[in-house]
Amino acid sequence: MRVVVLEYVGVTKEFAGDEGILQVVDDLSLTIKRGEIVALLGPSGCGKTTLLNMGAQLLKPTRGRVVCPKGTRVAYAFQEPRLLPWKTVEENIRFVQDNFLPEPLGGEIRERILVQTQLSDFRNAYPDELSGGMKQRVEIARALSIQPDLLLMDEPFKSLDPALKLELRSLLLAEHSRQQFALLLVTHDPGEAVLLADRVILLSRRPAQIRTEIALKAPQELRTLADPLLAGWLDEIHGLMVGAQ
Amino acid sequence: MRVVVLEYVGVTKEFAGDEGILQVVDDLSLTIKRGEIVALLGPSGCGKTTLLNMGAQLLKPTRGRVVCPKGTRVAYAFQEPRLLPWKTVEENIRFVQDNFLPEPLGGEIRERILVQTQLSDFRNAYPDELSGGMKQRVEIARALSIQPDLLLMDEPFKSLDPALKLELRSLLLAEHSRQQFALLLVTHDPGEAVLLADRVILLSRRPAQIRTEIALKAPQELRTLADPLLAGWLDEIHGLMVGAQ
Amino acid sequence: EEGRKIFIQSPPTVGVLPLIWVQEQGVLPRGIDLEIIISQDHQRGLSLISSGDLDLLVTGVNVGAKAYNRGIDLQLVNTNIWGIDYLLTSGFQAESWKDLEGRTLSLPLQGGPLDFLARYFLHNHGVDLDQIDFAYLPSNNGARAFQLGRLDAIILPEPMVTITLNNYDQAVLSLDIQEEWGKLHAGEERIPFVGLFVQGGFAKENSELVDLLHQYYQEGVDWVQSHPEAAAELAAQHFGQPAALVQESLGRIHLQVYPQDEARELIELLFTEIMDYYPEMIGGRLPDGDFYF
Amino acid sequence: MAISISRRKGEFQKLAIGTAGLLVVFACWSRLAENYHPLILPSPHETGKALLALWKEGSLVSNVLVTLSRTLCGCSLALFSGFALAVLTKGTTFWQALVRPILTLIQIIPPVVWTVLAVIWFGIADHVAPVFLIFVVTLPVAFVSFFSGLDSIDGQLVEMAAVYRCSRLKTITEIYLPALIPHFVSTVSVGISFAWKAAIFAEFMGSTTGVGFALSTANSNLQTEKVFAWVLVLIAVMLVCEYGLLTPLRRRAARWSA
Amino acid sequence: MAISISRRKGEFQKLAIGTAGLLVVFACWSRLAENYHPLILPSPHETGKALLALWKEGSLVSNVLVTLSRTLCGCSLALFSGFALAVLTKGTTFWQALVRPILTLIQIIPPVVWTVLAVIWFGIADHVAPVFLIFVVTLPVAFVSFFSGLDSIDGQLVEMAAVYRCSRLKTITEIYLPALIPHFVSTVSVGISFAWKAAIFAEFMGSTTGVGFALSTANSNLQTEKVFAWVLVLIAVMLVCEYGLLTPLRRRAARWSA
C-alpha cells in the first residue's frame, strides 16, 4: 500500500463576503497517494484553486479536514506566478531550494531544470523582464526544483506554445518517474488531463463536488491522443464539460 | 477599400538590460484593417505581448513606426488581468465605459456582456474575491464593453474551461459582426486561431518576424474543426509550431 | 578640605559675572570648585535644586519666592540686580504712561514681572488698560518686531535695550522702569529682580561656605563695577555677547548687593504690590523669614 | 450578523487592552509624582484641579478652538500643496530637480528661523504667523510621504487607463488617489500630529492666543500643574482626532490596500 | 556604456537645475536682506562673515560633532525600535492594541513635558536628555512609517514563502525587508531630518553644548547673523547627509520597488 500524501475528508469551504456567504466546496473527499497523478477539471470559478490552497494549508476548510502528513515536502505552482521581483530567475529558484537541498546537489537540479524549461539564457533576468509564459515556466521550475513529495499545480501550462507544452509535459513526467511525487494538477485542457493523469476528476459547478472520476491505467510514456481509448475518454470528458453540466 | 486601423511599418524593438541589448522584434511589418481578425501565434517569449503593447502605444518601437489613426477607439485585454482592486466588477467596467459611451447605452451593453460572460452574479464582487478565470473574463468584458474600433487581446481565453471558451468565442464573434472592430488576437491555441481568424500569423522565435501567414476565407459562424479544410490548416500550423522551428 | 564641586545654574545675566570671577580667581578654599551651567531653563534649575543635583541657582527673585512658597527647599542668599528694564518707544517720545494710550505695547511674558510692572504703572497713571494693545512676544522676537516698526512700545531688559538703541534709529529710550517705580514709592528706585539662591540642605550643611561665597560674590560685584571692560570681556566669553555691547549696557544695569534686611524690605514692598495683581507670581503670599538666608 | 458581532467584540477587546495600557502609564505617572514636588512633577489629582480651573475660566475651549482652526488651516494647505508638488515632480524631471532641493532646504531650516522670517513677513499678525509655520513644517513631510507613495503605484494600472483614454484628471482621482489612500492616511496622521505640534510651537514663539501660548505662559510662570493640564487637553484633542477621525479613515483605507 | 553616459548627463542636468533653484532662493534672500537691518535679516555677506568667525573660533566643528553624534545615537535607536515595534504589533492584535495608544500618547506629549521628565530621570547629565528627546520624537514617526510599509507587503509572496517552508526569519529578511526598502529609505530620510531637528530643539531647550545651544544663545542675544550662520551650517550638514547618504540609498532602493 502506498502512502497517503494528501487527504481531503468531507471538506466544505465557504467565503464570507459583503453580500452573504458563498459556498465554494461542498463536502468533498479525496485521497492522493505517493506517485499518483490526479488531474482536476471543472468550470471556471468552481473552486479548484480553493482546493489547492487548502491542500497547501493556505486556507482552512470551513468544515471537514485536509490532512497532509508532517514532513511532506510541498511545492505549489500558483495560478498567477508569485516571484520575488527583486530576485533574478535563478535567485528565485534558489530562494526556495535552500530550504530543502544542500547546495552542490541543489545547483545541479536547478541547472537541469533551467535548461529544460528553456530559461537558462534568462537566469539573470528579473521577473519584470520576462514574458508571461516565461514567468509561468519559472513558477514550474521552482516547484520541480525542490524535489517535492507533493506537487500542486494550478494550470501550469497556460501561456505556453504547443511545442513548449509538449516538452514541459515530458519534463514533468520525467521528474515524476525520478521522484515519484504525488501530483495534483488543475487544468482546463482535457487532453492534458488524459495524457498525464492516473485519475481525472471532474468537478461540478460551484460549490465543487466530484462529478465523475475516471481512472486511466496506461503508462503515461506510451500515451498519445491518437490512441482510440484515450481519444474516447477525451471525447467523453469534453462532452461532459461542454454538454449539459 | 477598408480603413487601416493599425499598421506596423518595419518595426524593430530592443530592450536594454543589465547584460546588453535584447532584440525582441525584428523589422516586422503588418497591417490590420477594419473588421479583420488577425491571430498571432508564436513561441513563448518571442515578442507577441511586446507587439500588442506597441500597438496600444504603451511602448515605442526602437526603429520603424506603429501607426494607429487618431480617434481609433482601442481596447486591450491584457495578458495578466489589470483590474482596479478597489472597484467591483461592474465598477471596473464602467470605469472605462464612461470615457466613451453615455450611460443608458453603456449600461445596456454592460448588462448584456456581464450576462454572457457569466459574471452577473459577481457584479458586486471585488477582484480579490474572484477566481483566475473570472478575472480573465472581466478583462474580456471590459474590452468588449467600450465598442472598440481596435481590439487587442493577449491570450484572452486562458484559465477558462472548454465550455466557457466556446461561449466566449461566440460572444466575441457576435460582438464582432455587430461592431466590425479590428481584432488582433494573441493565442497559443491553433484551434482557436483557425476558428476565429481571417489571417493567422505565425511568428518566429525571438526576435519576432513573420514566418508564415495563412488566410482563411470561410465565414467564422460556419467553421468547425470537423471541417477537413480547417483540420488541414490546423494540422499544418500545429506541425509548424511543434516541428523544427 | 573635601574635594567637591559646587553646581550653579544661571541664565546668561550679569548677575552671574561675580561668580564667574570667583571661579576664575581661584580664591575658594582648596578642593572646592565651581561648576557654572548657563541655562535659561528655570524649571530645570528648580527640578535640579529639589533633587539635590544643584547647589546654587541664579534666577528671578519672584521665581525663587514662588518655589519657596510652594515648598521647594531653597533660600535667597542675596539679591543682585535692581535695575535692568526700560520702556522703548518707536518714533515718538513717551513722556508718561498716558502717552501709550491707543498704542501697541510688547511684553515678554504674560503674568511675569514686566507684565506686572507695566500694568501697575499704567493703572496708577490712570490709563485704561483696555486702551492698550498688549502683544506678548519673547524678548528677541519682540525686539525684532519693534525694530521693524511693527510695535509702538516695548519693555526690554539690558542688553536688549542697548542693541535696539544701537540698531534702530527710531528707537527712543522713553522711560526708566526703575525711576518710574521710584516715583510711586517715595524715590525708592530699586526693584529686586534677580537673586542668588541656595539649595536648603546644602545651606544647612555648609552655611560657612555659603557665607564665604556670599562674601566673595560681593567682592565680585565690586570687581565688575571697577573693571567694566574686563567684566564685559568675561560676559563675551561665557554668554557669547559682544564685549563692547555688554560694557555699554552695564551703564544701565543696577548690580549691587545690599544688606539682607534692607533687601528684604525692598522685596516685600514689591511683593505686596504684586499680591494685588498676580498673587500666583510669588506663590500666593509673602515668603516668611526662612526664605532669607 | 455573526461577523459584525464578532468584529465588534474584537474592537471592544482592543479598546480594553489599549485602555489598560494607558491606565498603566497613568499609574506610573501617579507613582512617580508621589516622589516629586508638584512644581516639578504634579500628580494627576493636582493636574485635574488645574484642568477644572481652566475649564471654569473658559479659556480652555476658546484656546483649543483657536489652535485647532490654525492647525486645520495650515495642515490642509500643506497636505494639499504636498500632494500637488509630489504629483508635479513625479511627472517631470525638471520640476523634480527644482523642487526637491528647495523642499530639503525648507525642511532643514529650523522653526526658530521661520519665526524670525514670519515676524518679518507677517509682523505680529496673530493668525498668519502660526499658520505659516505649521504649513512650512508640515509641507516637506507631506511631500516626502506622498512622493514615496506615488512610487508604489501600480504602473500597469496606469497603462491600462492610458489605453482606455482616461483623462489625466481621472487617472489621478481614480487610480493615483485610491492607491495613495493607505499612504494618505498615514501621511495625514503624521501630518496632523506634526502640524499640531508646530502650532503649539508657533504659538509659543509668536502669538498671544492658543494652547501653545497658554502652555508657554504656564511654563514660564512655573505653573507646572497648569502645563500638565494643558498637556492633558492636547492629549484629549489628539485622541479624539485619532479615534474619531484617523482610525475610521484607516479602517476605510483597508479596503483600498486589499 | 551609452546608457551610463546618458544617465550621467541626466544626473548632471538635474544637479544644474537644482543648483539654479537654490541660487534663485539665495538671490531672493540677498534682495530681501537689502531692505532690512542685519539684526532683522542679515545679508549673505554678513552671514558669511559670522560663519567664518565661528569657524575660526573652533566652536563650529565641535558643536556640529556633538549634535551629530547625539542625532545618530537617538535616531538609530528610534529607527530600530520603531521597526521592531512595527513588526511586533503587526503580528499580534494584543500588542497592537497595547502599543498603538501608548505611541500615540508619546507622539502627542509636547517636548516641554519631555524635557521636564528628562530632567527628572537623567538629572544634569548633559548628553542623555537630548538623545532621549530625539528618540522620543523620532520613534512614533518611524513606527507609523514602518507600520504602513508592512501593510503594503504582498501577502501572496508571504503565502508562497510559507508553502515552501521559509523560516520566519528568512521571510522577514528576504521578503519583508526588501519590500520595505523603499519605505525604509523614506522613513530614514524623514527620520533623520526629524531627529536632527529634535536634536536642535533639545539642545535649544536644555543643553549647554551643541548647535542648538549655540543657535539659541545667538538668538536670545539677537545675533541674527550668527543664527543664520548656524542655519547655513545645518543646511550644509543635511545636504551632505542627503546627497552623500540618502540619495545613493534611494537610488539603490529603486531596484526593489521595480
Ligand SMILES: Nc1ncnc2c1ncn2[C@@H]1O[C@H](COP(=O)(O)OP(=O)(O)OP(=O)(O)O)[C@@H](O)[C@H]1O
Ligand atoms: N521590460 C522588459 N525588459 C527587458 N526584457 C523584456 C521586457 N519585456 C519583455 N522582455 C523580453 O522580451 C521578450 C519578449 O517578451 P514578450 O512578453 O513580448 O513575449 P511573448 O511573446 O508575449 O511571450 P509569452 O507568450 O510567454 O507571453 C522576452 O524574452 C522578454 O524577456
Ligand SMILES: Nc1ncnc2c1ncn2[C@@H]1O[C@H](COP(=O)(O)OP(=O)(O)OP(=O)(O)O)[C@@H](O)[C@H]1O
Ligand atoms: N477570498 C475570497 N473571497 C471571496 N470569494 C472568493 C475568494 N476566493 C475565491 N472566491 C470565490 O470562490 C469561487 C472559487 O474560486 P476558485 O479560485 O477556487 O475558482 P477556480 O476553480 O480556481 O476557478 P478558475 O478556473 O477560474 O481559476 C469563486 O466564485 C470566487 O469568486
Ligand SMILES: [Mg+2]
Ligand atoms: Mg483558479
Ligand SMILES: [Mg+2]
Ligand atoms: Mg505575452
